[in-house]
Amino acid sequence: MTIADELQATIEQMVQPGKGILAADESHLTIAKRFAAIKVESTEENRRVYRALLFTTPGIEDYISGVIQFEETLDQTSDDDILLPEVLARRGIVPGIKVDKGKGPLALSPGDLITYGLDGLAERLQHCKSQGARFAKWRDVYQISGHNPTSLAISANAEMLARYSAVCQELGIVPIVEPEVLIDGDHSLARCAEVIEAVQKEIFHALHRHHVVLEHIILKPSMVLPGKDHSVRASPEEIAVATLRVFRRTVPAAVPGINFLSGGLSPEQATANLNAMNVGDAPWLLSFSYGRALQQPVLQAWQGKAENVGAAQQALLKRARLNGAAQRGEYQESMENTA
Numbered sequence: 001m002t003i004a005d006e007l008q009a010t011i012e013q014m015v016q017p018g019k020g021i022l023a024a025d026e027s028h029l030t031i032a033k034r035f036a037a038i039k040v041e042s043t044e045e046n047r048r049v050y051r052a053l054l055f056t057t058p059g060i061e062d063y064i065s066g067v068i069q070f071e072e073t074l075d076q077t078s079d080d081d082i083l084l085p086e087v088l089a090r091r092g093i094v095p096g097i098k099v100d101k102g103k104g105p106l107a108l109s110p111g112d113l114i115t116y117g118l119d120g121l122a123e124r125l126q127h128c129k130s131q132g133a134r135f136a137k138w139r140d141v142y143q144i145s146g147h148n149p150t151s152l153a154i155s156a157n158a159e160m161l162a163r164y165s166a167v168c169q170e171l172g173i174v175p176i177v178e179p180e181v182l183i184d185g186d187h188s189l190a191r192c193a194e195v196i197e198a199v200q201k202e203i204f205h206a207l208h209r210h211h212v213v214l215e216h217i218i219l220k221p222s223m224v225l226p227g228k229d230h231s232v233r234a235s236p237e238e239i240a241v242a243t244l245r246v247f248r249r250t251v252p253a254a255v256p257g258i259n260f261l262s263g264g265l266s267p268e269q270a271t272a273n274l275n276a277m278n279v280g281d282a283p284w285l286l287s288f289s290y291g292r293a294l295q296q297p298v299l300q301a302w303q304g305k306a307e308n309v310g311a312a313q314q315a316l317l318k319r320a321r322l323n324g325a326a327q328r329g330e331y332q333e334s335m336e337n338t339a
Contacts (some may be wrong), residue, residue: 006172007216010134014094014174014218015257015285018324019065021176021220023261023291024054025098026070034295040304048076053302054295055087057313063320066094066135068176068289074131085132095127096135096176099164103141112153113141115160121167128173135174137220138164142179144187144195144227154202155289162206169216176259176289178220179203183264185227189234193224193246200250214254220289221247222263223273234268239278253283260286262293267319268336269293271326278329287327294319 001009025035032042040046051073054060067088075098076084085095101117115138125136140157142149161177162271168175172284179199181192200221207214224242226234234242237337251258260277262270271291277286288294295320 001252003170004213004216006134007169007174007213010094010174011216011218011256011266013092014066014135015287016065017285018328020288020290020320020323020327021066021068021096021218021259022054022060022064022294022320023068023137024051024070024073024295025068026291027102031070034292034299035304038299038303044072046304047072048302049079050302051076052078052087053083053309053312054298054316055084055093059295059317060320061091061093063317065092066096068096068098068137069133069143070098071128074128074133083132091133094134095132096137097133099124099128099136100137100138100184103139106153106156108153109150109254111143111145112150112155113143113146114153115140118160121164121169125168125171125173133173133216135176136164136168137144137176137178139178139180141333142181142195142199144181144185144191149195150201154199155206158199158202158206161203162210162212165212165217166210169212174216174218175212176218176220177203177207177232178261179222180261180263181222183222183225183228186229186231187227188230188232189224189226189242190236192222192226193242196222196224197246197250200246204250204252214252215256216308217255219251219255219258220261221258223260223265225263228264236272236276239273244277244280244282247272247282247284251284257285257287259289260289262288265293267293267296268333271319271322271334274323275326275329275331278327285327288323290323294323
């Protein structure tokens with residue numbers, strides 16, 4: 001099988017109607033915060049138990065086509081001693097891996113951020129591939145303020161995403177390109193649209209420069225949203241119109257799938273917004289790659305107790321099913337009240 005064949009096979013398995021991606025790649029710091037909210041200590045064993053709970057949920061393969069994992073998860077096993085990436089693969093779910101090394105300030109550009117992790121990336125990807133990973137994820141972060149993100153931040157982060165994507169494809173690993181425009185702030189829907197349009201235009205210019213094959217990437221972007229402190233809320237329909245307008249201007253039709261991040265939205269909001277975007281026609285498959293919007297109900301049901309595993313898995317299955325319906329434009333709010 002050629003590298004191109006590998007990439008195409010992964011894309012075909014991941015980009016499927018009615019299915020999306022589970023983001024379970026929380027860093028130690030992030031998962032510790034999630035666990036602290038339910039009074040569970042973030043030990044390696046508790047993280048293993050929780051992620052095994054997610055990956056072994058009965059029926060989850062009907063709605064989840066891929067799972068983004070954190071590095072330690074590749075070496076962890078289920079309760080019956082099967083490596084977690086193998087647990088996923090046996091169920092027809094593609095194992096993936098987060099490979100960026102987090103973010104920090106962009107030098108000489110106050111308020112802007114840059115993502116770390118290009119050093120040694122090829123070697124790390126080769127190792128992760130030997131452990132079963134078939135796609136990777138890299139997240140860049142953009143803060144909106146009166147003067148951020150600057151043109152420097154937009155170009156620098158686009159270059160990082162493109163270089164990462166090229167390394168992935170050279171090794172037969174599908175890159176997920178994640179430019180997250182943060183919901184923090186009081187910016188308007190129109191201001192968010194302006195930023196996302198600028199960010200995505202620069203990213204696709206950079207991908208072209210680095211010879212990245214667009215048919216073999218997945219875009220994981222933010223929806224166009226007003227800042228969480230903005231005085232005017234937007235309906236799912238308004239968000240869908242604004243988002244699709246920007247994406248038609250910036251994302252080539254060659255991209256097979258756009259899997260939105262939930263970025264601070266509630267589980268219900270994330271599902272309703274996705275559904276609104278799938279009511280009309282688009283040249284891409286519009287789906288989800290949610291972390292907290294899929295996992296928040298799971299954590300609340302689990303509470304770190306073995307006797308709650310069944311209820312927690314049912315909570316995950318329900319949210320995955322509702323988002324699968326939203327991917328088809330078939331979600332209705334009344335479905336939230338069904339088991």
